[in-house]
Amino acid sequence: MKLERSVTAALACLGMTPIAAWAEGTGKSADTILYGVAYYDEYTPVDRVEKDAELMKAAGINVVRIAESTWGTLERQPGVFDFSHVDRTLAAMHRQGIKVIVGTPTYAIPTWLAHEHPNVLVQPGTYGRRQNMDITDPDYRAAAERVIVALVDHVKDHPAVIGYQIDNETKHYNTNGPRVQAGFVEATRRRFGNLDALNKAWGLDYWSNRINRWEDFPSTVGTINASVANAFSAYQRSLVTDYLAWQAGLVRGRARTGQFVTQNFDYEWRNYSFGVQPDVDHWAAGKALDISGVDIYHPGQDKLTGAEIAFGGDIARSVKGKNYLVVETQAQGMPEWTPYPGQLRLQAYSHLASGANGVMYWHWATTANAVETYWRGLLGQDYQPNAVYAEAKVVGAELKRLGPKLVDMEKRNSVAVYVSNTALSAFDSFKMEAGGRGVGYNDVFRGFYDALYRQNIEVDVLSPATTTPLDKYKLIIVPALYAASDAEIERLNAYAKAGGHLLYTFKSGFSDENTKVRYAAQPGGIAEAAGVKYQLYTRPVDVSLQGDPFSVGAADNKARWWMEMLEPTTATVMARYDHPAWSRYAAMTRNSYGAGEVEYVGFMPSDALAEKIVADAARRAGVVWETGSRFPVIVRSGYLKGGQRVRYVLNFSGEARQVNLAATEGSDLLSGRRVDSGTALSLAPWGVAVIEAK
Structure with a gap:
């Protein structure tokens, strides 16, 4: 039943404070951390929505997201709607004081749409999998608009509804008809x-x-020309931007004032979230949203490092330059991810440490049907409390107490990593071979990002569309900027000339924005700023650096994947190759450029070598970071709304750890214990502390 009374009046009747509006321009922010799950009443084996809502409230769950995969249930025949599952869920959650995010159900099409309009399928005749639709198809758009309008009109006045998720992990699905x-x-x-x-x-x-x-x-199908292929990829990404803007406009035009619009972006998938999404320009598509949303999945158990949580959060935060929502992450997930005791709690606070204002699990309870039968939710297929639920209950109780303090944490990072979808597409047209596989752009990005992460050097993530002034940062690292316009490179170089510190890697500046190799000394527009040029390059085979200049030891003092034979013009040589044929060439250079510096790394370093290179660049740039600890102890920080500094101290290890933090005086918000300067902080296996400075 549609409820017409106002949200404020309804919540006042229940004695609750509303989770404040997020909508752009309202001037308001969230008043607590959102902690939630996805919930599907239509999937449940028996009628138990009231019981589930009670279990959620007991666990401290304060938000659920619903409906995004349920088109065939909501609209069983064209124009014939059944919102009973939605209504039951809204009513049950509202009775428990749980907020609801409603998803538009357009990413999994109903059987009748595929039957009546087979043209909507990207792969004709292959109905069954989700996200098999042409997002530009007029018949698909007409049907999608009908269900979106009907759903939003039906739920918008319900006091539990705080916002909308448009579509789901949207991509272009290689639509190319x-x-x-x-x-x-x-x-x-x-x-x-x-x-x-x-x-x-x-x-x-x-x-x-x-x-x-x-x-x-x-x-363009089957083209052998990278310029054509990459221009078409950019066009396909623009279709996603247009599609999400279209959905956002439909929803926003009917939603109640103060309800927000988000989307759950995802990343390149390698059985978990791995790198920059090739099929969506998050920065362009994010303009249509009120708040950026993201889905982050990561290895678990002994392979849990937190790196995926960190980079996914850093990108999501950087898309709009403000806090974001983790719309989906794993509770149990795949069998090999079933969390050890303490890991669910550690993971939740790791998301908050990057600036998340919400953490939501996919999903509440494990399905008994179809392909995701073994992708486990917070509860198992028996829908009964278990050890993971018990740990979520601990997190929920802590966030109920601390959420108002921790929400809207501000990050003030002085280092950035610069990424580009154009460079990604171009680089991946010519993947490097290593170990029997193609090494792509995201391998380079993660190689340098993870080197920063392991040393607790926090970063923002910039793109060509970023409007943030570059001089906000002391150091910008630019991995594999293979394709870029002259103007883009000039903007980066001007940042260095004005006093910034740039670190370019190999395969940067090689081609222009059309993936056309520059008719110039390589690395093109970077050559003058970096004070270096090269004409030769190869794939290294057992190539070291002379004299182990970064003191990493013989096993790690290696060039891998790619090497350019650098010839300094005005630059200082930082490292040379140790090889009978290539020893006259530089491997890495540093150049004074105006008031700043430009470093160029002509090869892909080992992990240990990458750490030394980025740390040395950070020191020279005057970056201050938590040097007293490194992975597996990760320290991420920000500033609370009252201006106090807060540090999340995260132990990604099955062993207890002692941590000495610089200039620490305050208290652990989780345990209440005092933390004094010069006193070691004890962390349990997979433990976490949240230190508020005095």
Whole structure:
């Protein structure tokens, strides 16, 4: 039943304080940390929504997300709606004081839509898997609009509803049919204006790929030209941006004032969240949202490091430059992720340490159906409390007490990592071979990001679309900027010239924004700022650095994956290759450039070597970080709304640890114990402390 009374009045009747509005421009923020789960009444084996809501409240759950996968249940025939599952869930959660985020159900299409309009399928005739739709298809859009409008109109006035999640982990799903190809041709025509400019920019004279009439423009499927392929990839990403903006507009045009719009972005998937998402430009797509949302999954048990939690959070926070929601993360997840005692709690606080204002598990209870039968929720398939639920209950009680203090923590990082979807697509067109596999852009990104993470050097993540002034940062690390415009490179170089510190890696500046190799001394527009050039490159085989310049030992003093034979022009040589054929060439250089410095690393270092390189750059740039500890003890910090500094101290180890923190005087908000300067802090196996400075 639609409830018409106002949210404020309804909550006042229940004696509750509302979770404040998040919507852009309201001037309000969350008043506590959101701690929640996804819930699907229609999946449950018996009628138990009231019991589940009671168990959630007992565990400190204060929000659930619903409906995003339920189109076939909500609209069983075109235009025939059944919101009974939604209504039951809203009513049960509201009775327990639990807030609700409603998802638009458009990422898994109903059988009738595939039957009536088989053209909506990206892979015709293959109904069954989710996210198998062409997000540009008019029949799909018409059906999606109908269900979105009906659902939002039905729930918007319910006092439990605080916001909406549009679609789910949206990507372009490689939609590339005739309509999409025609749209790409039209976008290309607008961009270049004439075919001579296009053919030159993309090098289409090669292998007779030249286009002499617009009507002869071939399909991009199967192209051997990286410029074509990567321009089409950028166009496909723009389809996602447009699609999410379309959904956000539909929802926002009907939602109640103060309800927010989010989306659960995800990352490159390698059986867990691994790197920058190739199929979505998070920064561009994020403009349509009120708050960035993210799904983060990571290895567990002895492989739990927290690195995926950190980089996923750093990207999500950087997309809009403010706190974000973890819309999905694992409670148990895959069997090999079933958490050890203490790990669920550690994981929750790790998300908060990156600036999350909410942590939500996918999902409440494990399904008994279909492909995700062994992807486990907070509860198992018996829907009974278990050891994981008991630990969530501990977290819920702590967040009920501390959430108002911890919410809206501000990060003040002085280091950034610069990433680019354009560079990613271009780099991955020419993946490097190593160990029988293709090494891609995200391998380079993670190699340098993780080196920072293990040493507790915290970062923001920038993109070409970032409007944040670069001079906010003392050090910017630029991994594998393989394709970039002259203007983009000039912006980075100008940052260094004005006094900043840049660290470029190999394969940066090689090609322009069209993935056309620059007709210049490499590394192109970086060459002058870095004071270096190169003409030769190869894949290293047993190549070390002369004299072990970073003191990492013989096993780690190695170049891997790629090496460029650097020739300094004005730069100082920091390392040379130790090899009979390549010893005259530099491996790494440093150059004074205006008031700043530019370093160039011409090879992929080992993990230990990468740590030394980034730490040395950070010291030279004047970065201050927690040098008294390193992985497996991770320290991440920020500032609470009252201005107090807070440090999350996280032990990613099955052993107890003693930690000496610099300039520490305060108290552990979790245990209440006092922490004095010069006194070691004790952490249990997989333990956590949250230290508020005095």
